[in-house]
Amino acid sequence: SMSTDPEPTPQAAESAPRRGPSLRRRVWEALNKLGDATDYELSVECGILRSSAAKRRQELVDLGHVIETPFRRKTDTGSDAIVWRPSYVSPFSGR
Secondary structure, eight states, X not given: OOOOOOOHHHHXXXXXXXXXXXXXXXXXXXXXXXXXXXXXXXXXXXXXXXXXXXXXXXXXHHTTSXXXXXXXXXXXXXXXXXXXXXXXOOTTSOO
């Protein structure tokens, strides 16, 4: 039989896991660009929800890429938020 129509399901299934790492990379690149940032600032820079930014940032913390600074900054709601920074500076970033 000629049932060679491509099924959309495998493609849809493989796009989901890829979203995590790519979003994490975007958060990482945003943090490097900003130098340091709160989760709120990362969410604004990336155009994503603060909860999503926080989740990706926490993964970066767990991986050892991001560390907490002693600094706090006000968020949009006026609450104090932890300021995060990369745990190391890329030799190519020009900082």
